[in-house]
Amino acid sequence: MRTATFRIFRGDAQGGAFQDYTTQVADGMVVLDAVLQIQAESAHDLAARWNCKAGRCGSCSADINGLPKLMCMARLSDLNLDEPVTVEPMKAFARLKDLVTDVSWNFQVKKKIRKFKPRPPDAPDGTWRIAPEDIERVQEFRKCIECFLCQDVCHVLRDHHLHDRFIGPRFLLYTAALEMHPLDTEDRLEELRQALGIGLCNITKCCTRVCPEEIAITDNAIIPLKERVVDDHYDPLVKLWRKFRGRSG
Amino acid sequence: MAQYEAHEHDVLVIGAGGAGLRAAIEASSAKASVGLVCKSLLGKAHTVMAEGGIAAALANVDERDNWKVHFADTMRGGQYMNHWRMAELHAKEAPERVKELEAWGALFDRTKDGRILQRNFGGHKYPRLAHVGDRTGLEMIRTLQDHGIHQGLEVYMEFTVTALLKDGDRLVGAFAYDREKGLFHVFKARAIVLATGGIGRAYEITSNSWEYTGDGLTLAYDAGAELMDMEFVQFHPTGMIWPPSVQGILVTEGVRGEGGVLLNNLGKRFMFDDIPENYRAQTADNEEEGWRYTQGDKNARRPPELLTRDHVARCILREVREGRGSPHGGVFLDISWIKRKLPNAEEHIKKKLPSMYHQFLKLADIDITKAPMEVGPTTHYMMGGIRVDPDSQMSNVPGLFAAGECAAGLHGANRLGGNSLSDLLVFGQRAGKFAAQFAKETKVGQIRADQIDDAARRALEPFDRGAPQGGEGAYQIQHELQKMMQKLVGIVRTEKEMVQALAELEQLTQRAVQVRVEGNRAFNPGWHTALDLSSLLAVSEAVTRSALERRESRGAQFREDYPDKDDAFGKVNIVVRKEVDGTMGVRRQPLPVMAAELKQVIAEMK
Numbered sequence: 001m002r003t004a005t006f007r008i009f010r011g012d013a014q015g016g017a018f019q020d021y022t023t024q025v026a027d028g029m030v031v032l033d034a035v036l037q038i039q040a041e042s043a044h045d046l047a048a049r050w051n052c053k054a055g056r057c058g059s060c061s062a063d064i065n066g067l068p069k070l071m072c073m074a075r076l077s078d079l080n081l082d083e084p085v086t087v088e089p090m091k092a093f094a095r096l097k098d099l100v101t102d103v104s105w106n107f108q109v110k111k112k113i114r115k116f117k118p119r120p121p122d123a124p125d126g127t128w129r130i131a132p133e134d135i136e137r138v139q140e141f142r143k144c145i146e147c148f149l150c151q152d153v154c155h156v157l158r159d160h161h162l163h164d165r166f167i168g169p170r171f172l173l174y175t176a177a178l179e180m181h182p183l184d185t186e187d188r189l190e191e192l193r194q195a196l197g198i199g200l201c202n203i204t205k206c207c208t209r210v211c212p213e214e215i216a217i218t219d220n221a222i223i224p225l226k227e228r229v230v231d232d233h234y235d236p237l238v239k240l241w242r243k244f245r246g247r248s249g
Numbered sequence: 250m251a252q253y254e255a256h257e258h259d260v261l262v263i264g265a266g267g268a269g270l271r272a273a274i275e276a277s278s279a280k281a282s283v284g285l286v287c288k289s290l291l292g293k294a295h296t297v298m299a300e301g302g303i304a305a306a307l308a309n310v311d312e313r314d315n316w317k318v319h320f321a322d323t324m325r326g327g328q329y330m331n332h333w334r335m336a337e338l339h340a341k342e343a344p345e346r347v348k349e350l351e352a353w354g355a356l357f358d359r360t361k362d363g364r365i366l367q368r369n370f371g372g373h374k375y376p377r378l379a380h381v382g383d384r385t386g387l388e389m390i391r392t393l394q395d396h397g398i399h400q401g402l403e404v405y406m407e408f409t410v411t412a413l414l415k416d417g418d419r420l421v422g423a424f425a426y427d428r429e430k431g432l433f434h435v436f437k438a439r440a441i442v443l444a445t446g447g448i449g450r451a452y453e454i455t456s457n458s459w460e461y462t463g464d465g466l467t468l469a470y471d472a473g474a475e476l477m478d479m480e481f482v483q484f485h486p487t488g489m490i491w492p493p494s495v496q497g498i499l500v501t502e503g504v505r506g507e508g509g510v511l512l513n514n515l516g517k518r519f520m521f522d523d524i525p526e527n528y529r530a531q532t533a534d535n536e537e538e539g540w541r542y543t544q545g546d547k548n549a550r551r552p553p554e555l556l557t558r559d560h561v562a563r564c565i566l567r568e569v570r571e572g573r574g575s576p577h578g579g580v581f582l583d584i585s586w587i588k589r590k591l592p593n594a595e596e597h598i599k600k601k602l603p604s605m606y607h608q609f610l611k612l613a614d615i616d617i618t619k620a621p622m623e624v625g626p627t628t629h630y631m632m633g634g635i636r637v638d639p640d641s642q643m644s645n646v647p648g649l650f651a652a653g654e655c656a657a658g659l660h661g662a663n664r665l666g667g668n669s670l671s672d673l674l675v676f677g678q679r680a681g682k683f684a685a686q687f688a689k690e691t692k693v694g695q696i697r698a699d700q701i702d703d704a705a706r707r708a709l710e711p712f713d714r715g716a717p718q719g720g721e722g723a724y725q726i727q728h729e730l731q732k733m734m735q736k737l738v739g740i741v742r743t744e745k746e747m748v749q750a751l752a753e754l755e756q757l758t759q760r761a762v763q764v765r766v767e768g769n770r771a772f773n774p775g776w777h778t779a780l781d782l783s784s785l786l787a788v789s790e791a792v793t794r795s796a797l798e799r800r801e802s803r804g805a806q807f808r809e810d811y812p813d814k815d816d817a818f819g820k821v822n823i824v825v826r827k828e829v830d831g832t833m834g835v836r837r838q839p840l841p842v843m844a845a846e847l848k849q850v851i852a853e854m855k
Contacts, residue, residue: 026493052295
């Protein structure tokens with residue numbers, strides 16, 4: 001059986017350094033397997049978040065060889081194991097310890113976005129009728145596992161640290177899922193323009209490229225939202241027209 | 250004196266999966282102040298992994314469905330070991346709970362006429378599972394989470410509760426540490442809801458994440474609550490088995506619901522070989538009829554792949570043991586064959602089972618639209634748990650409630666797929682409602698300082714076991730425990746092996762109290778693993794003792810030394826509790842007497 005070396009960041013908010021750990025690797029292993037193996041063998045207090053180990057919960061985000069990925073979906077067979085594999089925490093958030101970052105800002109941001117507000121039920125039994133073709137777009141958005149990798153690569157957050165003026169791709173997607181929900185009647189366009197900072201996104205599509213769920217964040221969510229915001233702000237007729245036609249599309 | 254931060258709530262909910270979130274939402278809408286504590290970040294609990302759907306007799310796809318059929322299916326699936334009243338409430342209330350999710354923003358797959366679509370699943374007579382592709386759990390937890398955050402809940406993420414605090418018989422609070430800094434917290438509460446999920450980490454091969462160490466069960470047990478049906482551990486028939494690093498990860502029953510078949514290495518559909526008597530009348534006896542069922546033919550009976558999970562898991566084990574298994578010790582699950590039946594099968598599979606397609610392609614290099622998967626049983630679900638009142642979900646400890654996987658009663662000896670998500674909603678709602686009510690009627694209690702000091706001392710012990718050569722690490726003991734439980738108290742059990750298991754548990758317990766951790770208190774998984782060990786050991790003992798006591802085979806319990814059902818055991822649940830001397834007492838509790846009109850329902854549905 002062969003071995004591989006993992007160069008893992010150890011440290012906290014005050015500072016830290018990379019440390020090399022060599023461990024055995026087997027067929028089919030992912031980076032998370034190696035990290036957990038190292039934790040059990042030689043670094044019992046190595047901090048890392050994980051849960052489902054199947055790309056479904058979005059807990060184990062990290063930068064692997066400089067690329068933001070889920071550790072549980074990063075196959076060792078896709079990496080060059082002749083060189084040490086670098087594993088470090090996400091960069092858009094403050095470091096807590098080792099691979100763990102402070103992502104609490106994301107949870108605060110979500111709370112600021114006005115919640116789902118459905119139209120009155122369509123049927124006397126309190127249920128709605130929604131055509132199968134009307135759910136596809138929003139279902140795509142709702143696949144999001146909140147791994148925050150899109151936030152991690154967004155230069156507005158990662159490089160410019162505008163966390164107080166911009167909600168980031170994850171929450172633009174979240175707002176798009178609400179705005180385009182076939183039942184929703186709330187209007188979030190003005191706050192998107194102002195408090196939520198949609199104008200700061202200049203559609204470089206970095207978020208779309210790293211999304212493990214392969215959601216077309218920029219094309220399907222952010223650009224249509226931007227169009228709505230612009231129409232809403234500069235063209236009251238379009239606003240009226242959309243109100244009149246209902247909210248779908 | 251221990252250092253800690255104090256918090257106070259009317260209702261403290263421990264666990265933020267489906268049941269905990271639903272309970273917290275309900276309690277806060279009853280105007281209780283609610284604290285919600287979870288081991289991981291919000292929205293990461295195991296509910297997120299649920300794939301197939303939420304069972305509820307909405308009758309959107311087959312108008313013949315109603316609560317009575319769902320009730321009878323649940324009781325039959327549980328081999329009548331279920332608490333009938335819970336099964337009744339569950340079947341009656343699940344549709345309302347699903348519709349409520351839609352009102353909170355969940356977007357289920359639709360029927361052609363725009364209603365919530367429902368799919369077939371093992372043991373359910375009619376298509377009953379409301380679903381979103383194969384990521385229903387994600388939809389459910391996100392909907393509850395996004396609704397809950399606007400309800401004024403106080404969420405304590407990455408906190409772990411290590412002790413419940415009592416004043417005499419009365420529950421008065423909980424002791425916890427936070428992962429980030431390792432600091433202590435004391436929660437004063439008038440009522441506590443446990444919603445901590447399962448015990449999968451007691452086994453080597455499991456679909457459960459690191460969190461599922463039986464904490465809630467052990468907290469309740471230590472506080473004097475009774476645990477019931479602990480012998481009934483569900484081994485889901487289809488987990489991934491290759492490559493080794495993905496072993497145990499779930500492959501949804503939805504694959505079989507969409508027409509997937511199980512094959513041995515001779516290419517034979519072996520599930521036709523053994524159809525239990527009580528399911529014969531409703532099971533297809535030929536492949537063609539089974540296929541028609543999966544495609545919605547109301548006159549067809551379901552294929553044997555959709556028999557209950559306990560049975561399918563045992564059939565797979567039989568094929569493997571008799572030399573007809575797949576190369577890596579499982580069997581084949583094939584959905585790609587439907588291309589012989591459907592014109593655009595590839596697209597159909599990707600649309601219906603997107604997560605499975607993705608999971609196999611990325612983790613096992615297999616394109617499930619072209620090739621069969623290799624699957625085998627994986628530890629999935631604890632049917633047993635804290636014994637509760639069926640209506641209020643309160644345990645025998647006043648003020649202590651339990652809901653979801655950590656509570657016992659609904660599922661009996663075997664849970665039907667889809668009934669867990671509905672369980673979380675129905676009984677989460679009930680637990681939240683009754684906990685809030687209990688809190689209103691109860692004064693806040695006093696927490697004694699010595700209890701806090703004691704809890705703090707026990708939490709810090711692993712750091713204090715000085716000498717480097719003194720103790721071993723927690724991971725080693727955890728791995729040995731998992732291997733031992735897998736081998737000795739797994740799918741097939743015997744008295745001899747389980748007696749050996751008890752002896753090994755004793756030794757592991759001795760070693761566990763010597764465990765030493767390195768590093769400091771901030772986000773230290775070695776420390777957390779050490780603290781989780783006592784829960785894992787306690788639930789492992791409860792499983793083993795209960796399984797020893799039930800000298801028969803029924804549902805998920807298969808005893809090689811008692812391979813048949815025994816009527817005497819068909820009339821009792823096995824209950825364990827902590828005796829005054831600290832040992833685990835085991836007793837047989839007669840099943841509650843079923844209401845006459847429900848007996849009638851079961852007779853009609855036979």
